[in-house]
Amino acid sequence: MNHFTIFASKNDVDDIQDKIAEVFAKGFTIERGDSGYLVKSKGLFKKSRCSITVLFEDTNPDYFTQNIPGMMGYYDRIPFQDEDLKEQVMIQISVFNTVIAIEMDKEITENHMQLFTRLLASIGGVGFLPDGTLLDQSGSVIVYSNGESGPANFRPQACARKIRSQEVTSEQGETRKNRTIAFLTDKEIPYATSLPQLPPLEGCRFKSQEEIAKRAVSLLIVIQFACDVAQNGNIEESREFFTNMLRTYEVQESLTEHEKFFLETQHPSPQDAVNISWQYEAYWTLIWALGLVEELDFPDDVCDCEYAIQVVSRCETFEQFYKQTVLRSKEEILDEADKIYRLHWACVDSRINGQVAPLSLNESVVMERRRGLFWMMGYQDEEWDTISMDT
Structure with a gap:
């Protein structure tokens, strides 16, 4: 030793x-x-x-x-x-x-x-x-x-x-946790009983329907710019086009500070472009919560990017986009957040142990879905770019 x-x-x-x-x-x-x-x-x-x-x-x-x-x-x-x-x-x-x-x-x-x-x-x-x-x-x-x-009289x-920042337990949180565990058990996906509950409804600070809708539109626009950067497109033309799109939909203020920097910097980082492009999966949870996606499928594959673009591009203004949205219940959002939280643990556990993720779970998809869901529920008041990914 x-x-x-x-x-x-x-x-x-x-x-x-x-x-x-x-x-x-x-x-x-x-x-x-x-x-x-x-x-x-x-x-x-x-x-x-x-x-x-x-x-x-x-x-x-x-x-x-x-x-x-x-x-x-x-x-x-x-x-x-x-x-x-x-x-x-x-x-x-x-x-x-x-x-x-x-x-x-x-x-x-x-x-x-x-x-x-x-x-x-x-x-x-x-x-x-x-x-x-x-x-x-x-x-x-x-x-x-x-x-x-051993002989130690141990206390943490x-x-x-x-x-x-320790776990706040509740009957509601335990019920939700057990419901997710039943889902995982049915699919034979490993889980950790020690993974904490998520907060009950009253312990969250849910975003409003308008906040979610503006975040969805602004994120989709910056994702399109990131895709152009990642594909070595004409950065100046792309920047001008998508900056005008942000103004058209009046959602500039819903960009994160990191996104603003990425959009404005003369030479955007290719790696940042790839990272932001992956946030299609976080965006997908936003439009799901707004009733524009019927259900969140099992996260083993990427979302339908073409449809993801169309739900906004078919609208000429933010108001037109907003009118087609119907916000799901807080319970639905929290249920999906709990599920993705425990699926993330399964991804991390399999990766650490050198194993293939169960049922071909895509950890990148899982992480971005977690970003969107945890942001909407206001988990620990974390900002979009700094959502904790601990499990």
Whole structure:
């Protein structure tokens, strides 16, 4: 074994460098690198070195988006001896926002483990061994890899920011969650019972019919510009044409700041163009909510782009477009949001485990549908471009 990882839930990591320096003060030299620290023993004999990488959710969001769902899935599948302990472990994993990954150049000795446990105690996190065993901050075993309980008297700890964002449970949310799980079970799609409920209706800030309609029209127009950019079209002509379209439909103010920048910049990024083009799938949820799409089919294929364009292009003004819309109920929108949320978990879980997504789920389609649905329900007041994709 030459790896030891500390997971924690902290408001900041400003003191971590000092804690590393304190633990390795005697007999070691510490070099600061771009991605962390290199710790070398000073002795002439039995020399060792280890790299310590520190990751924080605010600065390394991709790591947490890609790895925490997999960690939750891993422990969800372990047959815990104590179901209450399993729930506590799952809660703790869900609030991790700091990782300190230690890699030795040789096998970890008992002396090394003592040092690593001291670092664990000073940071106040959970220790993770390569076989899946978890340690509390004192070094006592919380749970072994086979699900057997250890001697630690474990209770999860979370930083203030994570506590504020924790799940609000309700009978309505549980009913909705169970309904989605029944759908997934029927289709033999894996799911995580630990994945939280979505808020009840009264806990959401739903967008109005007019807000959704204006967002749909403005998004479709900027998508068309993005498609031209991605296909190496005449950018200036395209920019002028679609800017005039925005004025015609009077929806300029419904663009996001990122979209405004993309539309106005002299040399739009090709990658941004591709990313925005994918938002056809988010747009599809908007026109579904407006009653212009009969149902959201299973997300294993892309939407009907030709029809998606026609629902707007056949209208000469925004008012004409708006008059043909009928907003679906908040319950319908929330039901679909819950479904896509849990389908997203299935996509991430299969990807992390090197498996094909169940029933050919298209993760890109799922993510963009989630963007649209979560935006409409006003999930945590997140903006369009920053909808959280955590699972």
